[in-house]
Amino acid sequence: MGSVYGKNIHVSIFGQSHSPAIGVVIDGLPAGFMPDMTALRAFMKRRAPGQSLLSTQRGESDLFEVLSGLSEGRLCGAPFAATIKNSDTRSGDYAGLKRTPRPGHADYPAQIKYRGAQDAAGGGHFSGRLTAALCLAGGLCMQLLASQGIQIAAHITQIADIFDEGFDPLAPDFAALQEGCLRVLNVEAGEAMAQAIDAARLAGDSLGGVVECAALHLPVGLGDPMFDGLENRISQAVFAIPAVKGIVFGSGFEAAGMRGSQHNDAYMVQNGKVRTSSNHHGGILGGLSTGMPLLLSVAFKPTSSIFLPQQTIDLDTLQPAPLTLTGRHDPCIVPRAVPCVEAATALALFDAYLDYHKEISYATE
Amino acid sequence: MGSVYGKNIHVSIFGQSHSPAIGVVIDGLPAGFMPDMTALRAFMKRRAPGQSLLSTQRGESDLFEVLSGLSEGRLCGAPFAATIKNSDTRSGDYAGLKRTPRPGHADYPAQIKYRGAQDAAGGGHFSGRLTAALCLAGGLCMQLLASQGIQIAAHITQIADIFDEGFDPLAPDFAALQEGCLRVLNVEAGEAMAQAIDAARLAGDSLGGVVECAALHLPVGLGDPMFDGLENRISQAVFAIPAVKGIVFGSGFEAAGMRGSQHNDAYMVQNGKVRTSSNHHGGILGGLSTGMPLLLSVAFKPTSSIFLPQQTIDLDTLQPAPLTLTGRHDPCIVPRAVPCVEAATALALFDAYLDYHKEISYATE
Amino acid sequence: MGSVYGKNIHVSIFGQSHSPAIGVVIDGLPAGFMPDMTALRAFMKRRAPGQSLLSTQRGESDLFEVLSGLSEGRLCGAPFAATIKNSDTRSGDYAGLKRTPRPGHADYPAQIKYRGAQDAAGGGHFSGRLTAALCLAGGLCMQLLASQGIQIAAHITQIADIFDEGFDPLAPDFAALQEGCLRVLNVEAGEAMAQAIDAARLAGDSLGGVVECAALHLPVGLGDPMFDGLENRISQAVFAIPAVKGIVFGSGFEAAGMRGSQHNDAYMVQNGKVRTSSNHHGGILGGLSTGMPLLLSVAFKPTSSIFLPQQTIDLDTLQPAPLTLTGRHDPCIVPRAVPCVEAATALALFDAYLDYHKEISYATE
């Protein structure tokens, strides 16, 4: 198991990189909502490959087909299901990877776990391609959240050693996000990042980076204590994106070096609303939303698939085996990971939102 | 909801800081195992308060009473249940906190979420006291894992601006851990940390820090793809510990600045076993264990409860309200958080281990 | 696993017949509700043993102690936990049952499943005693449902070959229920049943029976399609009661002999409300409540523990072994099962009710 998410919605993702199709089923979406399919396709396109030299040249259009869950364009209460065909597959590129696992990939532990029965082509179910299904589910949830006034946006704050500034923690400005090749706040940073990615590509190497995500206008009290706090829920969704190595909320690891008198965010009232004068807590206390902007950052390792020669072993002979990859791979996954982080965050927040609604509707008792 | 964890085991934690008792029920533990109750009590004591000036002076012994789940000292297949009495409670210390929420605490969002019905005394269900139940469950899982050869240990790598070194990622040395006042690798670092904590205590302020945790001798292939990867599972458990602001696996945020050719861990064979020559991946690829040491680090913010004057508001009048806390609070939660991180990691790994067993036992087909 | 129930509430039952205590944890109950503890104790008393010669003479008071989940008498959003001490245990009565399993009990399959580690005393976790925890959880849910106008009541319609009439399916009359020794609609039937039970007791034998349960004033549309229909949810809860052999809704097995033109319940409007002119469907269509009275009946086998000599085997020698039970056992479990059926139904309906609330609160979109 592993490809199932949610307590109130129920997301089930399927597919392998080279199976006939990938897709997603979502049970528990509210009946009556009319998804904006044009917007959803536009969201999917942000993740789709082949749009510039910065990403893999695999030419998937990521067009999805809705199989069920709609009636006259509205969610009808039945599970929503959609598929995305895998058209441009070249399984031959991956022959031999079962014996000589790629460093940094799931090849080796998958080989042991599934005792050789796994689909190794293109990474199988472990492929980043599966994030298309994640984005489909998350993009739908983003629309559902937006209908309740909740906005989510992510951007790149780091590629290799090039940094962009982060959101203003008190007032993230989504309008300032650049919608060019790379989603950043400052164009210059974006250009430097693009150059670095292109240089890595030419070198047959790869780069990592950091994505920051914010959610605005959450109601106060969303989430739950202990295991279902917003951090827990969001983490469970975000680590579903391949290559994620860490996640922080608010001040993150910087909090470790601060004193309580610095870190505590004082309460104040502004325009009749309770706010905090700083936002080290990142919008979450005790697992619950505080009404301040929710802020998280996610670290991505450099793409594992590089074209430089690498050292691996032959699992049959247990002898060293040199490895030189072919195929089509992103020199840096971070640009395409931005909508994935938004999608994962949206899944978690919408799932929590349904709990929140349930509870609040009991309020008058 | 929120206080329930696990897919194969089923952990249900209950209690408030000042309720008659806290406790835990665990369904799904394997029948026949005989827990070492002396060792479990010793583990619980590592978390218990009042053992030095570095922690809260609340004098809870954290002695637990087993109500069910055992027969002649062995797990009998029935749910394991145990309670810990709350003896040394002084609810009076917390009067008024419903109106004037403490900065950095769950007071305010809990007030909104539960519409004033929440138990505010001592933080109620959001109290760090609940980690005693987490340690009870996790301590039991550590013993179950140990019976399968899997070891878990955590230590402090940072308090404020004082750092201790981390584990050797290729071979964490658990025997080198100092079992004094603070669990560190180097005594000098521990002493400097202790002095810093004491100084913060005297200043009425608080400190944060970082805990590193390792798990050794995991079988290869433990975990699942996507939402149930080891990172996802461990994160869901670790963020149940109050004050956690971030979690990383392996190279964490440093991975963002590395190139693929640096970060990829080459495969090699050593003593007939498949290993990697470096361990940036932290023992997990594709959500699955690789057999290398599993490594994670957790950031803790400084304790929110400080004795310096703070600024909050009166939720009834929405007017500013100065706040000066009384009560008993840890000047730094990190020393007592070390066993909590071990416990959370153990919960996640044992839960995954049962899945692993299930799958492997199908192997011959 | 097995002792966990619910999707929106989370019920975790623990305990063995002769462990220090049994109990229940319920996460997900709505904050703010003030349970009526006197009424809850009265409900528990309906199930408690030792009240007449018709039930076991084990003298448990079934008094529960609340450990958490309340603040100033109200549900506070934290998990509700309560325990019931096991005081009057005589484990000696059960010595030897691990080797010579009792016919009709879980002794034998439990011995195999848990490989001899199970707690055999009094049936361990399989004991009917665990229904005290079920009643505690269900009794609380009945109060929560009643606060929303939903009523649940059950009664005996059959003991051995003595029948009482069932509810009027169009208008069950809860006020007509006799609250004497046995809960029936007609006193004479109850007296005949009591005599039959007493005769069976004197003969060292036991009797079975049928309990009918109704739920009134359910909103229309409660429940879900397929696996979470009201029948599915209620069945999952009701089969947790030991000795249940079958469950039917509405016309049950009689439906098998009817024609569609007889069975279909025509729609009509009465006092401005949509109703059906008959109620063969028992208040559920497609897994969803229709607003008509929900009706179910549950078959109970005769108590397995009888005092007549029986034939079993010695599991060590695989030789025949005669068995004559001692101990204290109900000659007929049905009278004490009535509140259990109510409790199980309430668990299922309240869990579904929270879903219903969640969905409806999305209505305005």
Next chain:
Amino acid sequence: MGSVYGKNIHVSIFGQSHSPAIGVVIDGLPAGFMPDMTALRAFMKRRAPGQSLLSTQRGESDLFEVLSGLSEGRLCGAPFAATIKNSDTRSGDYAGLKRTPRPGHADYPAQIKYRGAQDAAGGGHFSGRLTAALCLAGGLCMQLLASQGIQIAAHITQIADIFDEGFDPLAPDFAALQEGCLRVLNVEAGEAMAQAIDAARLAGDSLGGVVECAALHLPVGLGDPMFDGLENRISQAVFAIPAVKGIVFGSGFEAAGMRGSQHNDAYMVQNGKVRTSSNHHGGILGGLSTGMPLLLSVAFKPTSSIFLPQQTIDLDTLQPAPLTLTGRHDPCIVPRAVPCVEAATALALFDAYLDYHKEISYATE
């Protein structure tokens, strides 16, 4: 929600009667198993419509397409997903049913639950067509169980007032099952049933019936106490089949009229194996399998869709509205329900089997 099943496997069913496709995703199936697709198609055909005048004339071939989960014909550890196209839909037949709900259908409660957004065509997600997806999932589980030696078969024991004999509870003879038009033990009973169904069809009316199902060669100790007993699990699956009104295990409601001395099944040893001399318990005690044949019977109401004039109301005007259905409907759903009961039972048993494996594999400890 509602269309999700399982604890160890995770079945997610989607589709509406007239949506582009229906289908199923199953996560958690064991890697390495090679499904027999020819046998699976043959199993699906037993449920498919249009094969004789006894069933609806809707000409669906029920051919499925596997989208993922296989690699070189074997289950590869990734979720298995398959779809079945809806080709022969005539939505026009169902116009107006939102306003004038059909008696005995989910139309009315679905209208209220989903506030008019539901897909009413052909019953939408409530259609019996969804049982094709159930059979696909269950058929796969039957193969997985068969690979472990566990056999499942069901047959018709009643249509209207015509009865066939049931299985010998001590030794169900699957070879005696007639594979003609109706699956019965005695050809004559089957012929009488077929005539009765045909007569009902000509009269525009419908019939109900009873299906009995048995599972053989279960290991002892499969299942769990309380809420996850085999009865609970099977019931949760079986009530997902439309038109089910009741379920019994072993002696069922007849148990209510028996004495303990009659009902208790004495243990004996036969050919070195522990057995019972009778099988009133139906192979389950305490929720656990005993190794004896597991026996259950399921009651089906007569098909709700009849062609005789019926009485309903107009939900807009709340005025009476006569209703005469058109479209294509089974005069008796029972013949096609036989594989559905097998499939539902297989889902439940295979899910429990994975738990069983997990536990047993811990045995040596």
